Amino acid sequence: MSQLKEKDKQYIWHPFNQMKGADIIPIVKGEGVYVFDEDGNKYIDAFSSWWVNIHGHSHPYLAKALYEQAMQLEHVAFGGFTNAKAVDLSERLIELLPDNFTKLFFSDNGSTSTEVALKMTMQYHYNRSDEKQLFIALEDGYHGDTFGSMCVTARGGFNEPFEKHMFDVAYIPAPTVENIEAVLSQVNDLVANNNVAGFIFEPLVQGAGGMLMHDANALSQVIALCQENGVVCIADEVMTGFGRTGKMFACEYLSVQPDIVCISKGITGGFMAIGITAVSQPIYDAFYSDNAKHTFLHGHSYTGNALACALGVANLELFEQEKTMEQVARVSNTLASFVADYEQHPGVRNVRHLGAILAIELETEGASSYFNTKGKEAYKHFLTKGIILRPLGNVLVIIPPYCISDEELKYIHKEILAYLDK
Ligand SMILES: Cc1ncc(COP(=O)(O)O)c(C=O)c1O
Numbered sequence: 416m417s418q419l420k421e422k423d424k425q426y427i428w429h430p431f432n433q434m435k436g437a438d439i440i441p442i443v444k445g446e447g448v449y450v451f452d453e454d455g456n457k458y459i460d461a462f463s464s465w466w467v468n469i470h471g472h473s474h475p476y477l478a479k480a481l482y483e484q485a486m487q488l489e490h491v492a493f494g495g496f497t498n499a500k501a502v503d504l505s506e507r508l509i510e511l512l513p514d515n516f517t518k519l520f521f522s523d524n525g526s527t528s529t530e531v532a533l534k535m536t537m538q539y540h541y542n543r544s545d546e547k548q549l550f551i552a553l554e555d556g557y558h559g560d561t562f563g564s565m566c567v568t569a570r571g572g573f574n575e576p577f578e579k580h581m582f583d584v585a586y587i588p589a590p591t592v593e594n595i596e597a598v599l600s601q602v603n604d605l606v607a608n609n610n611v612a613g614f615i616f617e618p619l620v621q622g623a624g625g626m627l628m629h630d631a632n633a634l635s636q637v638i639a640l641c642q643e644n645g646v647v648c649i650a651d652e653v654m655t656g657f658g659r660t661g662k663m664f665a666c667e668y669l670s671v672q673p674d675i676v677c678i679s680k681g682i683t684g685g686f687m688a689i690g691i692t693a694v695s696q697p698i699y700d701a702f703y704s705d706n707a708k709h710t711f712l713h714g715h716s717y718t719g720n721a722l723a724c725a726l727g728v729a730n731l732e733l734f735e736q737e738k739t740m741e742q743v744a745r746v747s748n749t750l751a752s753f754v755a756d757y758e759q760h761p762g763v764r765n766v767r768h769l770g771a772i773l774a775i776e777l778e779t780e781g782a783s784s785y786f787n788t789k790g791k792e793a794y795k796h797f798l799t800k801g802i803i804l805r806p807l808g809n810v811l812v813i814i815p816p817y818c819i820s821d822e823e824l825k826y827i828h829k830e831i832l833a834y835l836d837k
Pocket residue numbers: 524525526527529557558559560617622623651652653654655679680
């Protein structure tokens with residue numbers, strides 16, 4: 416065992432890993448779509464390091480922006496102070512987000528961006544002295560690992576040990592062309608009690624649930640019905656944001672905009688953690704008051720960190736300079752050209768594609784699930800082929816940095832087909 420590996424084993428507890436039997440790979444370098452291990456083996460990062468990487472690893476433009484900001488101002492507390500990069504990033508994001516979003520609240524990661532959205536929703540109703548309490552969420556959804564975000568995540572598996580401490584949530588199926596009438600009727604029944612505070616959803620693609628995809632028009636109808644009944648609608652774009660679905664934000668596919676949108680992962684191009692909760696003016700206005708109790712008393716020490724914000728600005732500059740959305744369209748077309756091969760393959764149960772996301776659900780005994788071990792075996796196999804494909808249960812997912820070449824995508828496709836034919 417290498418020294419790095421040995422010391423890692425001695426000192427570190429890794430996320431989402433059963434440490435008993437865990438095999439942690441030390442990575443010493445990243446460049447473009449590749450990461451390199453200690454022995455010089457290179458791997459295509461086909462899962463964008465948990466869906467965060469946008470332009471490739473250690474991109475020099477982002478590295479320079481980080482260095483320059485560090486030499487100028489690394490951090491100043493955000494409660495009472497601001498910094499130029501936070502303002503610049505906010506101005507750019509407000510420009511990019513759908514028109515109804517007017518204010519941004521900063522936090523630390525995807526989970527805190529949704530946690531903030533949930534707390535804001537609860538306090539929005541509290542500040543207006545109404546009693547709404549229940550949340551609606553989609554079945555198979557995932558919104559993070561802080562307590563509130565865990566409560567609105569699908570039950571079972573991830574959060575079972577905590578269930579008796581969790582608040583009540585009503586789950587509805589992800590809306591599709593086929594089920595929309597039934598879903599609308601279920602939502603109608605729920606809102607009839609005038610008790611529903613919020614509706615949270617991953618727009619169009621439910622990531623951790625297995626890259627499950629639903630219909631934009633059907634989702635718009637559910638949002639509209641909720642809003643007619645005073646329900647705050649929260650789009651969790653933590654995974655879908657920054658081009659993953661083929662548009663900058665998945666909400667651009669919707670005809671009705673939510674009241675709150677949560678973004679994270681891709682904001683800094685994959686360099687640093689940051690979370691942002693964007694709100695519409697009526698949400699902000701419910702907190703804007705002479706009554707001190709109406710203040711949103713939530714914040715983290717590193718909120719609005721100048722280094723992360725500088726990276727956020729540089730990331731958006733790169734989107735323009737490198738015409739990143741054109742790269743997304745190219746990646747999307749190449750992925751689309753693979754779909755028929757999987758549809759015809761007996762080893763594949765279902766294939767789903769949208770934008771720069773391709774999900775290949777493997778045939779397996781019983782229902783598909785995050786805990787299906789088929790993916791673990793596939794993960795190990797693809798490592799030997801120089802590809803990091805981190806499956807979600809029995810679902811293989813290609814969700815690469817957009818700088819990936821067509822040749823590299825075709826190599827991944829070829830290796831997946833070879834694996835299926837084994
Ligand atoms: C839709 C969605 N929301 C929230 C999160 C949580 O983000 P983080 O891991 O940065 O806390 C994730 C992470 O995968 C996600 O996919």
